[in-house]
Amino acid sequence: MDDKNALLNQLRIDRTTDVSDGSTRRWVLLGSSVVLVLALGIGGWWFFTRPSGIAVQAAVAREVKSGGASGGASVGASMLDASGYVVARRSATVASKTIGRVVEVMIEEGQRVEPGQVIAKLDDSNAKAALDQARAQLHQAEANLAAAKIALEDARPIFARNEQQMEKGVISAQTFDSAKATYNAAQADYDVRTRGVAVARATLAVAERNLDDTVVRAPFGGVITVKAAQAGEIVSPQSAGGFTRTGIGTIVDMESLEVEVDVSENFINRVRPGQPATIKLNAYPDWEIPAEVIAVIPTADRSKATVKVRVGFKERDTRVLPEMGARVSFLSAPTELESGSAAPAIAVLVPADAVQVNGANGTVFIINDGTVERRVVRLGSRSAEGQLVLSGLTAGSRVVVGNLGALSDGAKVHVDPQAAGQQGEGS
Secondary structure, eight states: OHHHHHHHHHHSOOHHHHHHHHHHHHHHHHHHHHHHHHHHHHHHHHHHHSOOSEEEEEEEOEEEEOOOOGGGOOOOOEEEEEEEEEEESSEEEEOOSSOEEEEEEOOOTTOEEOTTOEEEEEOOHHHHHHHHHHHHHHHHHHHHHHHHHHHHHHHHHHHHHHHHHHHHTOSOHHHHHHHHHHHHHHHHHHHHHHHHHHHHHHHHHHHHHHHHTTEEEOSSOEEEEEEOOOTTOEEOSSOOSTTOBSOSEEEEOGGGEEEEEEEETTSGGGOOTTOEEEEEETTEEEEEEEEEEEEEEEEEETTTTEEEEEEEESSOOTTOOTTOEEEEEEEOOOEEOTTSOEEOOEEEEEOGGGOEEETTEEEEEEEETTEEEEEEEEEEEEETTEEEEEESOOTTOEEEESOGGGOOTTOBEEEOHHHHHHHHHHO
16 A cells, blocks of 8 residues: 555646746746846947047146246246256456466455456566566666767757857868767767667566566456466466466356357247246256346357357346256247236146147147037147147137047047046146
């Protein structure tokens, strides 16, 4: 019986298992349907809301104001930058007028000297001896002149008396001619002795000048930048070979300091005499010094295709030294208001890749509601910070950066948020 019951149980259908499997399948089908509906919904939303147009990077134009010069006057924005060096318009390596041995040097580097101040002395023993000789020669000439004068005064009355006697026929013609010859000789000797005294006096003046030349003086006021000679050395106004020095020291007039820059001849039309400028020294990059264009040298360097420009400081400072590296920003003219006061010209700074340059002008693409507007702008200087735009673009405008060749006026674009954020930080 037990075996039969076991066999019957094996033939019996288990209704509980079927019900459980059917329920599971229904839940699986329901979940799959929900996922499919969600996927279709998300896909449709992305399809209809995805950004259209060309993917671009963007940056915001940042306002740049150029401050004015002293006195509150405002100047325009930078139109052009150029590099150069501080130079002294008046500088001299002072040398002696005569060759000689240095006995004393009275200067040191950094010392300020006044015009005519003694800076060195040479050995004057030979000059003093020559001066004593010249004085003796003058005394001798003056003595000779005195003797000639006495002889002339003695001969004059004798000649006058003989001349009267000759008219009366008292003396012979031979006696008169002899007296006349004596008088003429005395007169000529007196004239020669007079000229001799003049020569002796001139010789004395030369000797005094030679003695004075052993003292070297500053030709103008300034600061000693180089001390070239020491006591005991031989100096000469020109090179004589060997160990002969040709100078005592170098004096620089600090009031004559200016900056010389080489401007490319392609942009020299942006520079004119009297134009406002600012100078930044490499040693003090955060210090803007008001300046003004002194002159544009009227010749070009064919090897470098540049024109030299002189720029003068409007403010003097002891920190400015000769041969310092400098960068000059040439500024546009100030904007005049109706009231007559000058307002600062406002320029904007954008990344260099945001501008298509064409000479003094350029092209930018401004982003407005998903489209771009092509606009021509006037350019200023370009630096590591970016490209300066003088006009045609306002601060806060969003411009396209890079890939400008693929754009046209009115083209649809969308901004890559990550790229735009990076550009905004760097601009």
